[in-house]
Amino acid sequence: MPGGTGDGAEILADLRSRLASSPFHSGLGLVVEDAAAGSVTIAIDVGPEQLNLQGLVHGGLLATVADTAMGLAVRTQVEPGRRHVTIQLGVQYVRAGGPGTIRARGRTIKVGSQVAHAEADVDGEDGRLLARAQGTYSVTAERPA
Amino acid sequence: MPGGTGDGAEILADLRSRLASSPFHSGLGLVVEDAAAGSVTIAIDVGPEQLNLQGLVHGGLLATVADTAMGLAVRTQVEPGRRHVTIQLGVQYVRAGGPGTIRARGRTIKVGSQVAHAEADVDGEDGRLLARAQGTYSVTAERPA
Amino acid sequence: MPGGTGDGAEILADLRSRLASSPFHSGLGLVVEDAAAGSVTIAIDVGPEQLNLQGLVHGGLLATVADTAMGLAVRTQVEPGRRHVTIQLGVQYVRAGGPGTIRARGRTIKVGSQVAHAEADVDGEDGRLLARAQGTYSVTAERPA
Amino acid sequence: MPGGTGDGAEILADLRSRLASSPFHSGLGLVVEDAAAGSVTIAIDVGPEQLNLQGLVHGGLLATVADTAMGLAVRTQVEPGRRHVTIQLGVQYVRAGGPGTIRARGRTIKVGSQVAHAEADVDGEDGRLLARAQGTYSVTAERPA
Numbered sequence: 001m002p003g004g005t006g007d008g009a010e011i012l013a014d015l016r017s018r019l020a021s022s023p024f025h026s027g028l029g030l031v032v033e034d035a036a037a038g039s040v041t042i043a044i045d046v047g048p049e050q051l052n053l054q055g056l057v058h059g060g061l062l063a064t065v066a067d068t069a070m071g072l073a074v075r076t077q078v079e080p081g082r083r084h085v086t087i088q089l090g091v092q093y094v095r096a097g098g099p100g101t102i103r104a105r106g107r108t109i110k111v112g113s114q115v116a117h118a119e120a121d122v123d124g125e126d127g128r129l130l131a132r133a134q135g136t137y138s139v140t141a142e143r144p145a
Numbered sequence: 146m147p148g149g150t151g152d153g154a155e156i157l158a159d160l161r162s163r164l165a166s167s168p169f170h171s172g173l174g175l176v177v178e179d180a181a182a183g184s185v186t187i188a189i190d191v192g193p194e195q196l197n198l199q200g201l202v203h204g205g206l207l208a209t210v211a212d213t214a215m216g217l218a219v220r221t222q223v224e225p226g227r228r229h230v231t232i233q234l235g236v237q238y239v240r241a242g243g244p245g246t247i248r249a250r251g252r253t254i255k256v257g258s259q260v261a262h263a264e265a266d267v268d269g270e271d272g273r274l275l276a277r278a279q280g281t282y283s284v285t286a287e288r289p290a
Numbered sequence: 291m292p293g294g295t296g297d298g299a300e301i302l303a304d305l306r307s308r309l310a311s312s313p314f315h316s317g318l319g320l321v322v323e324d325a326a327a328g329s330v331t332i333a334i335d336v337g338p339e340q341l342n343l344q345g346l347v348h349g350g351l352l353a354t355v356a357d358t359a360m361g362l363a364v365r366t367q368v369e370p371g372r373r374h375v376t377i378q379l380g381v382q383y384v385r386a387g388g389p390g391t392i393r394a395r396g397r398t399i400k401v402g403s404q405v406a407h408a409e410a411d412v413d414g415e416d417g418r419l420l421a422r423a424q425g426t427y428s429v430t431a432e433r434p435a
Numbered sequence: 436m437p438g439g440t441g442d443g444a445e446i447l448a449d450l451r452s453r454l455a456s457s458p459f460h461s462g463l464g465l466v467v468e469d470a471a472a473g474s475v476t477i478a479i480d481v482g483p484e485q486l487n488l489q490g491l492v493h494g495g496l497l498a499t500v501a502d503t504a505m506g507l508a509v510r511t512q513v514e515p516g517r518r519h520v521t522i523q524l525g526v527q528y529v530r531a532g533g534p535g536t537i538r539a540r541g542r543t544i545k546v547g548s549q550v551a552h553a554e555a556d557v558d559g560e561d562g563r564l565l566a567r568a569q570g571t572y573s574v575t576a577e578r579p580a
Contacts, residue, residue: 018198021198022196022197022198022203023193023194023195023196023197024194024195024196024197024203024206025197025203027194027195048168049168049169049172050168050169050172051167051168051169052167052168052169052170053163053166053167053170058167058169058170058209058212058213059209059212059231059234060205060206060208060209060210060212060213061169061205061209063205063208063209063212063234063236064203064204064205064206064208064209065205067203067204067205067208068203068205085238085241086204086238087237087238087523087550087552087571088235088236088237088238088522088523088525088571089204089208089234089235089236089238090233090234090235090236090380090424090523090525091208091233091234091235092232092233092399092407092424092426093230093231093232093233093234094399094400094407095400096230109382109384109419109422110384110385110419114549114573114575115522115573117382117384117422117522119422129399129400132399132407132409132424134380134382134422134424136382136522136523136571138549138550138573140549232378232405232407232426233377233378233380233426235378235380235525235569237544237552237569237571239544239545239552240545254527254529254564254567255529255530255564259404259428259430260377260428262377262527262529262567264567274544274545277544277552277554277569279378279525279527279567279569281377281378281426281527283404283405283428285404308488311488312486312487312488312493313483313484313485313486313487314484314485314486314487314493314496315487315493317484317485338458339458339459339462340458340459340462341457341458341459342457342458342459342460343453343456343457343460348457348459348460348499348502348503349499349502349521349524350495350496350498350499350500350502350503351459351495351499353495353498353499353502353524353526354493354494354495354496354498354499355495357493357494357495357498358493358495375528375531376494376528377527377528378525378526378527378528379494379498379524379525379526379528380523380524380525380526381498381523381524381525382522382523383520383521383522383523383524386520
């Protein structure tokens with residue numbers, strides 16, 4: 001995948017393999033639905049056990065889903081041999097969400113050699129916007145295994 | 146607890162009861178360690194199943210712990226009959242964290258009749274700072290049950 | 291302008307009058323170029339005296355332009371008799387900007403009775419994105435004069 | 436100043452010289468009051484011409500002062516031959532400010548070889564907190580002149 005600009009099917013397979021290897025993400029049940037260079041959609045089915053005291057989706061879960069979608073979108077565009085880490089995350093909570101499928105679409109704004117910026121929309125079961133997020137990432141050389 | 150300024154033991158009992166009633170928080174294993182008016186410390190033991198692909202604590206988990214500590218700190222100071230919801234969350238990721246006990250100390254900056262601001266430090270097992278967070282909350286009348 | 295949903299020309303005239311009455315904004319030379327319900331574009335000509343040591347536009351100026359565009363966009367949709375104040379501002383700096391016309395397009399994400407969220411793009415002279423911004427606003431009753 | 440850890444007087448002189456060379460900062464009348472490694476206090480006298488329509492200090496000015504104080508604090512700790520640029524700025528607006536002296540204290544949270552995090556308090560004439568800010572910076576090699 002030279003320059004991180006492989007075709008959609010290749011990107012999708014790569015990201016799914018990454019999520020499956022992450023205990024945190026697979027434990028949450030996050031699924032990559034769609035992926036292209038610079039844009040990734042993930043989904044999670046939120047059940048009663050993931051709701052807070054008021055029966056609503058916790059903001060931390062929305063932040064997690066947003067950061068994951070943005071990070072994967074950045075992943076599709078960082079150069080081979082380089083990695084990214086989140087250094088700042090901002091989330092605007094627009095509406096309260098209930099149980100059902102939560103979907104986050106992450107998009108890159110700019111992926112440079114040292115810094116990347118991305119944003120995400122997080123929608124609830126009915127397709128209404130629950131949260132907007134912005135992520136800033138540091139891009140560095142891959143650490144030797 | 147008039148004006149949300151009860152003594153520490155009363156506050157601690159109230160917050161522990163709230164977390165215990167929240168499936169999301171009790172499922173994560175979040176524990177309230179300390180609480181006073183405007184300041185709350187919570188902890189979580191992060192095991193291998195909560196780590197990401199690189200064996201690190203996911204930023205979404207740090208965001209969750211930070212937002213919870215800040216929200217509980219705000220909770221201690223909102224007036225009776227009023228409630229708060231997170232409307233904006235910002236997190237600066239300072240260091241990567243590994244498995245072990247993660248601890249977040251939330252503090253209110255100002256709790257008004259309509260808006261509250263808070264901040265949190267999130268430390269890793271060794272006491273080093275992993276993340277700084279800022280939360281902005283809307284304070285509204287309690288909804289009738 | 292019932293419900294803040296007047297036509298474009300009326301909105302534009304109202305916002306221009308507001309900016310003209312603000313010493314801070316008129317001193318900067320900010321101009322409202324376009325306005326509709328929920329969307330406002332403003333521009334500023336940045337001269338040498340507004341550049342920093344490296345000959346670049348200071349991030350604080352981009353933050354100012356973004357917050358102004360978002361605040362005016364919110365203004366077009368708050369109900370009569372209510373006002374808004376910025377309670378949180380986030381800015382992602384994507385590219386350095388030089389002298390010339392800086393243009394910010396603010397859009398509302400949601401304007402509620404107590405809270406509003408908005409976002410803005412800030413472009414440089416050549417139309418390239420310099421910054422993305424997110425604003426969170428508290429909406430309250432107008433204070434009696 | 437090896438490693439950016441010179442003594443206070445040397446740091447103060449260096450930062451004052453930098454601000455004086457920046458048309459933007461000297462035009463605003465920003466003054467460096469105090470500086471040590473990782474901590475810088477700046478002040479600005481806000482007159483009627485810098486107030487908005489409601490007679491209040493514009494949030495963009497508070498953002499500017501906060502970003503400047505944080506950036507200078509980072510400056511004191513970046514290694515020789517390296518420079519920093521703001522890549523994300525977050526501001527929580529806590530209280531409205533009027534005319535008079537505005538003072539911002541910037542502190543570094545961590546300054547690494549590629550990324551730096553800082554925070555700032557902005558106080559009004561009466562010493563009350565007007566805003567809290569968080570800045571994230573990219574640290575890169577100095578560009579050849």
